[in-house]
Amino acid sequence: MKFSMNEHGFTGHLPFGELHVSTDEEYGFRPYQLLVSSLAICSAGIIRKVLEKKRMPAEDIEVEVKEVVRIDEEAGRVAKVHLHFRIKGDIEEEKMPRVMELTRKNCSMVRSVENSIEVVESYELV
Template structure:
């Protein structure tokens, strides 16, 4: 990865393409949005694999970031994130607590941030 300054922020050059990052969302993704996105999508990807290994493949997983709390007095530090997973498929609701436990345990982004950010995860199975 390489990041270069531009007029309104930075451009990241990554294998998949360019990523525009700016403190002003008119010009790119804001850093906190990328942080929260990393938590959500890492969790979703791990959850998908866990469900497959448990022979309950998901037809669909939607992830909603229900809440992001930032502390203005601490440079707008992200202190809390609430991720809500909506799952569709032949999934046994009785096994979901274990799915959630394994997802949290194996998501590198959650593990990286778990002592800095309160991460709440909820789910529903349709």
């Protein structure tokens, strides 16, 4: 990964394309948005894989970030993120606690922040 400064922030030059990052969301993604996105998408991807392994493939998974708590006195540090998953498919409700446990255990992004950011996960089957 390589990032270059530009007039309003930085541009990441990544294999998939350019990523524009700025403290002003008029010019790119804000750093905290990328952090929260990483937590959300990593978790959703693991849920998808776990459900497939349990032979209950999801037809669709939607992730809503219900809450982001930032502490202004600590440079706007992200202290808490609440992720809510809406999972569509023929999913057995009684297996979901284990699915969520395996998701938390195997999501590298959640594991990376587990001692500094409280990550709350909830779900509903639709």
